[in-house]
Amino acid sequence: MDEQFLKATVSVRGVICTPDEQILTVRRASDGGWELPGGRMNRNEDVTDCLRREINEETALSVTVHQPVHVVSWQNDTDDGRLAVYYHCTATSAEVTLSQEHTDSAWVSETTARERLSDPQETALGRALDASAKAAVGDD
Numbered sequence: 693m694d695e696q697f698l699k700a701t702v703s704v705r706g707v708i709c710t711p712d713e714q715i716l717t718v719r720r721a722s723d724g725g726w727e728l729p730g731g732r733m734n735r736n737e738d739v740t741d742c743l744r745r746e747i748n749e750e751t752a753l754s755v756t757v758h759q760p761v762h763v764v765s766w767q768n769d770t771d772d773g774r775l776a777v778y779y780h781c782t783a784t785s786a787e788v789t790l791s792q793e794h795t796d797s798a799w800v801s802e803t804t805a806r807e808r809l810s811d812p813q814e815t816a817l818g819r820a821l822d823a824s825a826k827a828a829v830g831d832d
Contacts (some may be wrong), residue, residue, distance in 0.1 A: 693790070699773050700765060700775040701786075702732065702776075703730060703733065703774070704730050704743040704779065705728040705731075705779070706729055706730055706743055706747050706755060706757070707730065707734030707779065707780055707816050707817050707820035707821075708728075708747070708781045709780065709820060709821065709824045710731065710765075710782075713787075713824070714755075714786075714801065715801075715805040715821075716728070716788070716797060717790075717797065717798055717800055717822065718751065718794040719749065719794055720795075721792060721793055721794055721795050724795070725745075726809060729751050729794075730746045730747060730750075732746075733817055736798065740741075743779055743781070743789075744814055747781070749811075751788045751790060751791075751797065752787075752789035753788060754759075755783050755784075757779050758781060758782070759814065760777055760780075761823055762777075762778040762815050762816035762819050763776070763778070764812040764815075766777065771795050778813070780823045786799055793819035804816055
């Protein structure tokens with residue numbers, strides 16, 4: 693069997709939820725698209741440390757990282773491998789200060805977030821909200 697293993701850049705993103713199910717979305721400066729905050733891992737970086745660092749750099753938020761909710765891999769337009777891991781997160785504050793990577797942010801409803809996000813991020817959103825609901829009733 694000739695296996696071809698994925699060689700990919702790894703990124704982590706947070707589905708940051710409030711208790712009333714508002715989700716943070718950020719608008720990319722590069723193309724105006726909306727996304728979940730996060731970014732690429734550095735070599736030898738702990739995954740949750742990376743996610744907290746990336747979210748803090750992009751939004752100035754401090755978050756609690758809960759469980760992973762979705763993983764997706766793909767080849768980009770230049771045939772480079774990509775792997776993204778999405779985590780359910782909660783924030784201690786809703787006050788966002790953006791980096792230069794983004795031009796806008798909004799805490800939005802599930803419906804609005806689903807309209808803004810790509811399919812993999814929309815899947816992560818649904819799974820994070822399910823995890824949040826289970827945690828709220830003590831069903832971890």
